[in-house]
Amino acid sequence: MQANDRAFGSYVRKQREARLAGDSAYTLRKVAGRLGIQPTYLSKVERGDVAPPSEETIKRLARDLDEDPDVLLALAGKVSADLRAVILKRPRLFAQLLRTIQDAPDHALLRVVREVRNGKW
């Protein structure tokens, strides 16, 4: 991915600059400092010059920008390790489930979530 995958970077830049407008703690250098990465690297990430960072770095970035980690990971084409683990424990079942419900509308899936939450299982 040395080219394209600009989506992740431009989204991050947009969010960071939005926060920077009201809080000078969100300069590229300061964010990079808190994440424990080089400013150069974050710069290239934001401009889509390099592929998105590792899962762990993306999660730290999500925390710092107060963004949803799953959304940021998705923009990077990744799925969180804990979700992967859910599938890996019962691969046949979850593979079948996901392939069956993949086109179900949001409200139907949310209904499942609600019903499970309410202990109807």
Added chain:
Amino acid sequence: MQANDRAFGSYVRKQREARLAGDSAYTLRKVAGRLGIQPTYLSKVERGDVAPPSEETIKRLARDLDEDPDVLLALAGKVSADLRAVILKRPRLFAQLLRTIQDAPDHALLRVVREVRNGKW
């Protein structure tokens, strides 16, 4: 993973040798030949000497051994690209769904599958 992750290899060896017992087309060399990989490599994979192969190679192996690809991938700690894609299209929703239903018993999840199949959505 230069050590351990023996689970994938030993399972593959077991299945291959079971087929070999009744069909001489399942020698290590012949299977490797059909997969388009070196026999040396398959040997090391089966003995857990190296990490499991790529997703594509695992899928060819599953076809050749008539095994469930999702199960073989799971033994290798991987999730099929098409399942990943399902999550990536609606990351917030599927992340929430998976975390909510992760501990639901098999029969409850199968009921969801059946209900979606029967068009109750």
Added chain:
DNA sequence: CCAAGTGTGTATCATTTAGTACACACCCGG
């Protein structure tokens, strides 16, 4: 009995991943 087929040990490899390090140019507030 030996040639063909079996699996394996050792060495090596190209590519990808996930970054670091250093120098530089710009800007702008005191």
Added chain:
DNA sequence: CCGGGTGTGTACTAAATGATACACACTTGG
């Protein structure tokens, strides 16, 4: 008017991933 802070271009790197290539020893059926 300049020093500290901003982002960036260029060069480089260590480790992981996903394999190949060659040589070898064992065994086994015709």
